[in-house]
Amino acid sequence: MATGDRKTTQHRSTQRVLDILTTLSEADGGLTMAEICRALEAPKSSLFPILHTMADANFIDYDADTTRYTLGLRSFLLASSYERAGGIIDIFTSSMRELVDAVDETSQLGTLDHGRVLYIAKVDSAQPVQLKSNIGMTLGVSYTAIGKVLMSDKTDDEIKRLVGEPLTQPTPKALTTMDDLLREVHEVRETGFGYDREETTPGVQCIAVPVRSHGHVTYGISVTTPSYRLTDEKAALIKSELTKAKERVERVLAP
Structure with a gap:
């Protein structure tokens, strides 16, 4: 025809x-x-x-x-069915496995859904770590490292509308004010890294990087570790390997 x-x-x-x-x-x-x-x-x-x-x-x-x-969520689920058959999730998990092999800590992948972080992939390490998040779960953007990097592409006004006040505080170390949150998102824009400093789970920290697709921050990749294992040397290694993982994935996602 x-x-x-x-x-x-x-x-x-x-x-x-x-x-x-x-x-x-x-x-x-x-x-x-x-x-x-x-x-x-x-x-x-x-x-x-x-x-x-x-x-x-x-x-x-x-x-x-x-x-x-x-x-909406059903569009995401349709995309996920393709991804499970060998699409974009495989691209991420392959890179995340290299990341986990290098740092020996658990890595997770998240995206925004209804103003929250939806966790869509995870690669575990042999090291034990307590996680509140698992695949299919959502957590708030204001206290998660992935949430902060996912907001780094948004304006301050967009962030205020997305998060609202008062901020949710799962632990005493979670951020308490919008000014604190905006300051940390600005830090992501400057350094390329977002942090959860025992804000989601006591004794557990997370470092994340934003991943761009078609010019926009669409995903966040993180590494989670107990605070007692996060030495300065370990933090430097995690950030170096997160950057490599981000670059590997963005090369594939580039239009």
């Missing part, structure tokens, strides 16, 4: 669903209804019922505070 013939047989509403998913996947921080309409060159009257249905089915999310649409 010729390309022109195939175009005439496309189902318009189905094509718009696909166009919406594609457009949102490329938009860091989501899009408003007006922005989606402009991107798709379609009227609000035709897109609104489609967006409403997709949101009801959790393929996209709508934030009433920001009036923005983002990809």
Whole structure:
């Protein structure tokens, strides 16, 4: 069938669903209804019922505070089914295994979901470590190392809307004010590293790096270790190997 013939047989509403998913996947921080309409060159009257249905089915999310649409959990789960069959997760876990072999500590991979860190992969080391997070679990962004690196691409105002106040404090060492959180996110932008200094679990620390895909921070890779094993030398090794893991993955993800 010729390309022109195939175009005439496309189902318009189905094509718009696909166009919406594609457009949102490329938009860091989501899009408003007006922005989606402009991107798709379609009227609000035709897109609104489609967006409403997709949101009801959790393929996209709508934030009433920001009036923005983002990809939803069911879209992520669909992507995950591909990843489990040998897609992007395999790229990450391969690099994370090299990281774990080098530092002998557990590594995790996370992404943002509904304003929280969703943990989507983990590679364990032979060393014991107590973790509150596991694959499929979510934790807050303000007290996790991965959460802080995932926010490093956002403006201060976006972070304030995402996190809200008061900040959640799982342990006494968790950050208490928005100013403290913004200061740490600024540190991520300057140094490339985010930290959880016993903020999630007493006696356990974490160092993370942001991973960019198509120019945006989309993932965070971390190394978690008990505080008593985190000497200055060990911290330097972890940061060096995290940087290598990040660079390996970003080379593959680069468009």
